[in-house]
Amino acid sequence: MLLDETTLPYYARGAAILGAGGGGSTRSGLLAALQAVQELGPVEVVSLDDVPDDALILPTAGLGSPDITLEKIGNPQQGVWLRDAMERELGRPAYAWMAAEVGGNNALKPVVWAAHTGLPLVDADGMGRAYPEVQMISMHLHGVPATPTVLVDERGHHVVFRDMDAQWLERTARALSVAFGGFSVTVDHSLDGATARTATVRGSVSRAVRIGEILSDTSLGDTVDRLAPLGGHVLVTGKIAEVNRRTVGGFARGNVLVDGVAGDRDRLVRVEIQNENLAVLEEGEVLASVPDVITALDSQTGEVIFTEELRYGQRVTLVALPAPDMWRTEAGLALVGPRAFDYDFDYIPVEELVARRKESVS
């Protein structure tokens, strides 16, 4: 498969849904990726089946608060700097890039890096969605070391981290991102082809493209209708009544109140945010939570509204999609379930929560 001017918009649309409101807006990321493939040619997406066992794969993502990326758009050379530094660190050539998370702009950055380095992108990622913290990644779940890690800012400053576990990396690399102005890009949890076949969420890139194609097929009804075959559930339709969002400790944190409209009149729903949408609550009841994918759509256009774009008065439809199976296991939930974000409730799959609500209404 190729990512080019035709497929990239689908990929970006799928990545937007999978971002759970995070990973950074795909708007500027899509523009940067389109420009890169126009200038340098399409990016090849390779199946992990075709990657040699010992080939070096570089998972990459931004680190910081997506709010910052509205003004700080990065530098296309960052991919070259990251690749060169990782090759120097490991003493062997890189084979391919991987999106650390297939959600939001973090799905598109590796496309820019790939175009600028002439390397392909593997059809996989580390989350099957987006999560806010470094250790919330499939490679961590499978024992792949977090370091060596390379971090660069947009000016060309380089930092290499060694001999650190994922939690220490999260703590220290996040602090460094704040010192660099709130955002930087990294390669961490690098791995070889053989390991990647078990330690990643496979098929993520082609899945995102497919989701984008389905969402763009107007013959399938409106956006909500198109999401249904993907397992999508509508949580509420309403108007944003309040946005509490601050950039704190290298994250966008806060919550959003949605006032129900039409059939949802008299409902008041709260979305909890840490870069991504973490949970939706109504009168103390959980409507959906991590690891399921919670996304706010513009009720008129069906476009994803990223957390950094939420504003008072927007008409929104909150939808939830089931998490990849990996995150619904005991080990997965320990890493990315509600309690990993300090919420005092257990995870219940969104489809079960929806069925319960229907029962109680009828």
Added chain:
Amino acid sequence: MLLDETTLPYYARGAAILGAGGGGSTRSGLLAALQAVQELGPVEVVSLDDVPDDALILPTAGLGSPDITLEKIGNPQQGVWLRDAMERELGRPAYAWMAAEVGGNNALKPVVWAAHTGLPLVDADGMGRAYPEVQMISMHLHGVPATPTVLVDERGHHVVFRDMDAQWLERTARALSVAFGGFSVTVDHSLDGATARTATVRGSVSRAVRIGEILSDTSLGDTVDRLAPLGGHVLVTGKIAEVNRRTVGGFARGNVLVDGVAGDRDRLVRVEIQNENLAVLEEGEVLASVPDVITALDSQTGEVIFTEELRYGQRVTLVALPAPDMWRTEAGLALVGPRAFDYDFDYIPVEELVARRKESVS
């Protein structure tokens, strides 16, 4: 010259005075250095005249707030980690250690590193005293690049900084030190023998030993008498009336009020602190300021009281010694003069300030 069980106590005493209240208390540093030379043999101090032109010198210091070091005493292996990482980074063997600053515990850490790595210490440093920030160093004044820099914590976590100037390094490495728990150790501004002969404060280690010997010679009168031939001036003798000191942004910051006693009765003097003692003020008048060396002595014992040890009720004698000539130049003052610390006054040498006060009194 050798640093051994005989000379180390003198060296520590000189380093304490030159620390300007900062660089960390020499008490625990002296114990660590004594233990290292007892276990591993004395450390050789080599003149820069005897260092080959292309020999690699590693300047080292702690980075963080000295308050933290009261509880976080470090790990003797840190020197081995720093040396190994710098050798890997530069692809050549290290020849010797250098104290980035000859003041406080930072004068003694390199002795521990030297003993544990079997390398000598050069008779020089980067300040001729102690300063709080990374760029406040003679190598920066002489155009030596700040990076590559290696930073390690006491657990063995490694971070390498590349392609950064001294101000960016100060900002980002400081943030990282805070994330590591408030203190870490670094090698930065590494240089070769030829460069060191012009870009350092030469003879610092032997000077500190000599100062320690003079201060320990009871035949020369009390501590104040012994400081006089070194250019020392007494600013005030009093009792600490108030200590405002917080650990903020990776520094110990605050001020201390000293209430005059005996001949200084009815005087109230304020000491401004950022790790080191920066300035002494009395009713809006400057008594002494950076780059001159301001040190608080215990009025009874003559021992240095480091900023992290200042407490209400202590009897103190504030003394000031002239700064090394390098810092009294225009370029030197731009880097470490009062305005570099955001004070709105120009530097006047302490001996001139003392002469003016004597005149106005008589």
